[in-house]
Amino acid sequence: MSAFLDACRAVVGAANVLTGPDMAGYLTDWRRRFTGAAQAVVRPGSTREVAAVVRLCQEHRVPVVPQGGNTGLVLGSVPDESGTAIVLSLARMNRILAVDTINNTMTVEAGCILEQVQNAAADAGRLFPLSLAAEGSCTIGGNLATNAGGTAVLRYGNTRELCLGLEVVTPHGEIWDGLRGLRKDNTGYDLRNLYIGAEGTLGIITTCVLKLFPQPQARLTALAAMGSPDDALALLSAAQEKCGATLTAFELMSDFCLQLVTKHYPQMRLPFPTPYPQYVLLELSDSESEAHANAMLEALIADALERELIQDAVVASSIAQSKALWNLREHIPLAQADEGKNIKHDVSVPISRIGDFIRSTDVLVRQAFPGARLVTFGHLGDGNLHYNVSPPEGGSPDAFIARQEEINRVVHDSVHQYSGSISAEHGLGALKRDEIRRYKSDVELGLMRALKQALDPLGLMNPGKVI
The missing domain is CATH 3.30.70.2740 (Alpha-Beta Plaits)
Incomplete structure (x- = not known):
């Protein structure tokens, strides 16, 4: 395969074709449970370079495993153990290309770190609301490829709902330019939504147009303690009724979750004198004022206490206190790993x-x-x-x-x-690829296979994943 790798070097530069020990960080999954093998890691710097590399892979019948931040949990962004594939890393494609504050959109390359996108939106006086624990290392391309969720789905939706347009390199090395910042476009099949959530099995997302939102005037965070998940559901209904669209996040945590956090991170403390079976972390984002948000939250908590939906509650009175409450939630996976x-x-x-x-x-x-x-x-x-x-x-x-x-x-x-x-x-990745067959109908699986065969007849795009 030296001819193939030489051709890749001619496209992206020799320094951006990694082999041997230099590949190590790209071959092991985020949880360090699995390490695959690859011919090389190829790091293109533009969509045209991605397309050229994919055409070479078609010519030489080399499988392609697209990779962003490699923070996935289902073995979707690492190669198998055969060593036949290349890992195609989008890490160099990390530019913010345009911000349109009138259209409330941002055009970014797929290798941008999610936190970078959030910060660029904030610098423009706007909000990009996708938020999840790996936001300091995951990429927007990976978020789109897996249709990532996070803590603000309740109000803003999954990544699919936050994207208006895509640029994609097809399995044949062609470039589809769908970078239209339109909220209405009924001109045929919705190709954008086909690629979002496909985990790189139908093509490689290289650039996207994202939705932006006005920055809220106030954000309030509260932690409520209660007896059961049923009480939490009743509180959710009350919060939606009283707070409407200002309710941005509503996170459930069992007592054992927070026991693990305080065990492994003793600097973190629960703000209640006694433990409770369940907790809800909720956040309001208000476009009017902090006083308006406070009034809504106080009314919600007073009503919930009176109806005995909750036993206790604390409201963050500063940004630091809000971060402390969110840290309890975000450290649950870390504490479980430490355990x-x-x-x-x-x-x-x-x-x-x-x-x-x-x-x-x-x-x-x-x-x-x-x-x-x-x-x-x-x-x-x-x-x-x-x-x-x-x-x-x-x-x-x-x-x-x-x-x-x-x-x-x-x-x-x-x-x-x-x-x-x-x-x-x-997502499904390789971890749940076989498991899903137990729960999807033959018709649904057949439609998925038909799409894969039509778009990627050689089966070179992220093989062994999803289907």
Whole structure:
């Protein structure tokens, strides 16, 4: 394959074709559970270079694994162990190309770090609302490829809803320019939404037009303590009724989640004198004023206390206090990792059934795996739960992880019983590619295969992922 790699070097420059030990950081997944192999890591600097490399891959029948920040959790951005593929890193394509404050759009390259996009929007007096734990390292291209969610989906939607246009390199090395900043465009098939969430299996997103929003005049954060997920659902209904569109985030966290956080990060403290079974972190973003937001939040909390939906609540009175409350939520995955190996489930069920799902699935898991510890948290406002399972305290983590397929089956079958999805915001990647066959109909899988075959007949685009 020296001729192929030489041709790649001619396109992107020799310094941007990495081989041998220089590839190490690109081949291992974010959780460091799997390391693949590749011929090389190729780092194009423009859409034209991406297209030229893809054409070479077609000519030489070389699989392509697109990669952004490599922060995914389902093995979607790393190659398999065959060593036949190249990793095509978009990291060099990290420019903010245009900001239009009248149209409220921003055009950026796919390799831009999400935090970079957020900051560029803020510098222009606008808000790009996508927010998630990996925002300091994930890329906007990866967010689009997986249709990432995060904490603000309740108000602003997933990444799909935050994108107006795309530029994509097809599996044949052609460039589709769909960078139209239009909110209405009924001129045929919606190609944009076809590529978003496809995890690089149908083409490579290189540039995008994103929606921007006015900066809120006030943001208020509160942490409420309560007895059950059902109380949290009742609080969600009350918050939506009283606060409307100002309700931006509504996060559910079990007591055990926050026990892990305070255990491994003792500098973080819960603001309540006694523990409660469940907590909700909620945020209001108001376009009118801080006084208006305060009045709404105070009315909501007073009503919830009177109706005994919550037992206690604290409202952040400063940016520092707000960050401290959010840190409790954002450190849950880190604390669980510090506790040891665990099995993650990124699921969604209809919002109204979340309480029933948690209760029944807890029973099923504990019956099948006595002593298993359940780390349940997530975006209650959009029905997305991170239903994670840690091994029994003092037990063998490796022995527990060896039973991952059994644990997945219990959780995923329960999700299916509640008309849910086994992947809410992380995607399928290679990790859930086979598992999804148990839950999608033959018709749906057949349509997905037909799309893949039509657009990528050689099967070179991120092979082994999704389908």
